[in-house]
Amino acid sequence: xxxxxxxxxxxxxxxxxxxxxxxxxxxxxxxxxxxxxxxxxxxxxxxxxxxxxxxxxxxxxxxxxxxxxxxxxxxxxxxxxxxxxxxxxxxxxxxxxxxxxxxxxxxxxxxxxxxxx
Amino acid sequence: xxxxxxxxxxxxxxxxxxxxxxxxxxxxxxxxxxxxxxxxxxxxxxxxxxxxxxxxxxxxxxxxxxxxxxxxxxxxxxxxxxxxxxxxxxxxxxxxxxxxxxxxxxxxxxxxxx
Numbered sequence: 580x581x582x583x584x585x586x587x588x589x590x591x592x593x594x595x596x597x598x599x600x601x602x603x604x605x606x607x608x609x610x611x612x613x614x615x616x617x618x619x620x621x622x623x624x625x626x627x628x629x630x631x632x633x634x635x636x637x638x639x640x641x642x643x644x645x646x647x648x649x650x651x652x653x654x655x656x657x658x659x660x661x662x663x664x665x666x667x668x669x670x671x672x673x674x675x676x677x678x679x680x681x682x683x684x685x686x687x688x689x690x691x692x693x694x695x696x
Numbered sequence: 697x698x699x700x701x702x703x704x705x706x707x708x709x710x711x712x713x714x715x716x717x718x719x720x721x722x723x724x725x726x727x728x729x730x731x732x733x734x735x736x737x738x739x740x741x742x743x744x745x746x747x748x749x750x751x752x753x754x755x756x757x758x759x760x761x762x763x764x765x766x767x768x769x770x771x772x773x774x775x776x777x778x779x780x781x782x783x784x785x786x787x788x789x790x791x792x793x794x795x796x797x798x799x800x801x802x803x804x805x806x807x808x809x810x
Contacts, residue, residue, distance in 0.1 A: 583738075612796070622784055624739070624801035631796075670738050683752055684729075684799065686738030 581606045583673050585687035592661050593695050599657045600690045602671030606652075608632075613647065613654045614672040618689070624670070630654065661694045668692070698722070700789050700802035708808045709777050717772045717805045721789030727751075728770040729799060730762055731786040739786055745770055746793045774807075782809045 582605040592598045604613065615627040630647050637646050646655045658665055671687040701720045709715050721728050727746040731739035741754040745764035764770045774781055784806050788799040
C-alpha cells in the first residue's frame, strides 16, 4: 500500500519569508514517481515538479527548490522569498512507475499556505 | 493548445438522483483519469481509461461508472447520489498509462448533493 503524509495542515508566513512544506511517503516499490502540485482557490491542480525515485538530485527552479531524500522517504518543497500569489493548497503525491498499466496517484491531504502581505 | 476541459463547472443534485460529468482531454492524449476531492482532502483516484478500456479502478462503489469515447473524451456517471458524494471531481489526461507520462488536470466539476 502507498501512503503520503503531509503533517502540516496550514502554514502562514509573512511575505518574503522562506517556507518549507514537508512530505513523507510510504511505498514498497523500488521505483516510483513523486510529485508536487499547487491548487489555487480556482481548484485546478497545477503541476510543479516530478521526481523519479532513481533521481535524488535536488533541484532549484527560481524561487522553488525540492529536497528528495530516499533514505528518509521525504520529498520536501521550499519556497524562497514567498509572495502573496504563492497562497494555495500544495499537494505531495506518489505514483508507481508501472502498476499494471495504470497511473493510480496517491495524494497527501495537502498543506494550505497563506502568505500575508 | 487547449487544456483539459470539464463540464459542467458546478452542479447541484438531490439525493437519489443520477449525474453525468464530462471531460475532454488535451488533444493527442489517449488516457483519462477521474479523481474525487472532498473538501479539505487530497484527490482520490476513481478510474483510469486508456484507449476506451478501463485500466484501473479505485476503491469506489459500483454506483460510480465511467466510459471513454472514440475521440478519447470521457464521462463519469454517479447513480443514487448520496450527500457524501458532494465533492470536486477532477479529470486528468495523459499521453499514455504508467511510466513517465504526465497527468494534466482540468478545472474540475463541483458537485453538491442536497
